[in-house]
Amino acid sequence: MSNLTVSNSTLALGFSLVLVALVIGYVEKLRIDKDIIIGVIRAIVQLSIVGYVLKFVIKANDNWLTLACFVIIVLNASWNAAKRGNGIPKAFQSSLLAIFVGTTITLTTLVLTGSIKFVPAQIVPVTGMIASNIMVAIGLCYRNMKQTYTDRHQQVLEKLALGADIKLASLDILRDSIKSGMQPTIDSIKTLGLVSLPGMMSGLIFAGVDPVKAIKYQIMVTFMLLASTSIGSIISCYLGYKQFFNDRKQLRDE
Amino acid sequence: MEKIFEVRNLFYQVGETKILKDINLEIEQGKYLTVVGPSGSGKSTFMRILASMISATTGEVLFHGKDIATFEPTKYRQKVSYAFQQPTLFGKTVRDNLAFPFEVRKQEFDESKVIKYLEMVNLNQTYIDKSVNDVSGGEKQRIALLRNLLFQPEVLITDEVTAGLDTENKAIVHKMLNEFNQRGLTILRVTHDETEIANATDKITIKDGVLQNV
Known part of the structure; x- marks a missing residue:
């Protein structure tokens, strides 16, 4: 130190x-x-x-206090992600579910595999890293979704008019939006070590940890962010696209 | 003839603006009905309500005597198909477009059926793998109409589908629609085309959201 x-x-x-x-x-x-x-x-x-x-x-070092921090981080991230989905009904609920599930699955896997310990010094910062990455991914998903439903409005209408279900009518938009949420994480993975020495690794090296050990942590973080942004993007997009239609399977802005 | 549509006291408004006012109409099965009226009079809105693309503010639309709101929307739209004035072609090739109706019905793509339908609109089988960017406006409209007709619906609603087409393309579209009408397809056609209006046997006029003559 x-x-x-x-x-x-x-x-x-x-x-x-x-x-x-x-x-x-x-x-x-x-x-x-x-x-x-x-x-x-x-x-x-x-x-x-x-x-x-x-x-x-x-x-x-109290479990309940650690969980309370987890809840506060997830709620805050959901609230911020929902702001980027302004205009999409139930954006907060969708973001909350996506961030909660994405963070929980990733954290549980990390704890169960022994990558991190269930102690506040590890759980709280890792929760923050996961939730903030999912938050950014969801924001990108929402932005892409809103834009593409506007750009491909006519195409969606025509698919509905041909008897397609809302999922089939939205499939291209859904895929593009999920991809847009995951793309920055995938791009950053490609340049890891070449362009960026990310926060986790830099922090450990700063603190005097052996860089080889720091790299192992960074690889773990990479796996964790890839999984969590995928889960978060998929959940938010699958919940989000339905909000563009009413119960008669009509585009809402028609 | 059985009534395919019964429209009762139909109103449609957006905010305070009344687009359709108290429409009452019965349409018999197998008809080729032409809907005319000035631009912005509510014709397309009325047709979109019949196709369940939008819902009426108040009033009823019965399809075979049943309120259309009681039908599952996708199944209903496979029976009452809507064709747009300026259609977009999906994906990369014509195949992507003609495969779509099969995809909707979760069926295998039937290439021989598609070739038969393409020939019906004077397009040969080489068109299947053509890029959507390489087809002309008239060909695009013919391909788009085939998407509606590959699985024959009970009703086809055409919203100015011949607008902007040259005489040759119009003739091909008219011939195809007449053939389908003779096979029992009910057609509701919105048009501003003077020749189409002059040749129409069954006509209704909508003006300022009000049905003028039935």
């Missing part, structure tokens, strides 16, 4: 990097200075609170 030299004073000096972003925004008249300042303040406040909460949870 002696490698970690970030202190309050080094953080304050590091704040100069934010000024770089502010200066660029000002010079280029991007009008994002307010967003940057709010973003930075939020990041500092949120992370500080989370740091103290995590310290308490890890120290308490």
Whole structure:
């Protein structure tokens, strides 16, 4: 741990990097200075609170408290994913189910295979990693779905008019949307180690862990993210596409 | 002749705008009914309601004496098929399109049947594997109509399907539809084409959402 030299004073000096972003925004008249300042303040406040909460949870080492953290993370991720599905009915419920199932299956597998232990120091951060990745995947699925139902509106109508069920009429959209949710994870896997040294691995190396051991953890994280984004994308898309139709199997915006 | 459709006190509105006002109509099985009226008068909306693509705000549509709301929508649309003015072809090839009705009915693709139907609309078997980007507008409409007719429905609703087609393509479409009508297919045709209107034996007019003459 002696490698970690970030202190309050080094953080304050590091704040100069934010000024770089502010200066660029000002010079280029991007009008994002307010967003940057709010973003930075939020990041500092949120992370500080989370740091103290995590310290308490890890120290308490209580199963119920660990599960409570799991629930809070899943609910928050679902709420954020649902915002990206604005206009899709029951987006929160679909996101909640997708994130809950995706996170639970992945976490359970990791615990049962002995990859991680059921202790707050491992469960809480891993839950956060899984849920946030599913959240991003669902957001992409929803965005793709909304866009393609608009773009292929006529085609869906024609398929329905030929007597197709809503699933057959939406099959192309469904496949494209699931793929759009999974694609960033697949793309990032391809460049692992070549372009990026991801957070988990970097964190362990920073903390002085042998890089070969850190890589093993990163490979585990890769498997975990691939599984969880697949599960999350499939569940959210299969629940989401139905919301574009009414009970008479008609497109809702017709 | 048995009544295939009975429409009673049908209204359709979007927000405060009334699109269709108190439509009452009976249509006999086997008819070739032409629906005319100015653009925006509600003809297509009425046809879409009959095809169960949208639902009436109030009123009833009976199909063989039964409220269409009681039918399973996909089964109903296989009986009452709707053809669009500017159809899109799905997938990559003509095959993808003509295989679709088989897929809907979970049946194996019957190439010999498809070739027979293609010939009916003056397209030979080489068209099956043609790219959808390589067919002309007229051919596209003929292929799209075949999607509706490969499994003969009881009713075919055509919404200005000959609009924008040249004389030759129009003649092919008319011939095909007449043949199917003679085989018992009920056809409801929305059109603005003066020749089609002049040649129509059964006609109704919708103006400002109101049925003018029955």
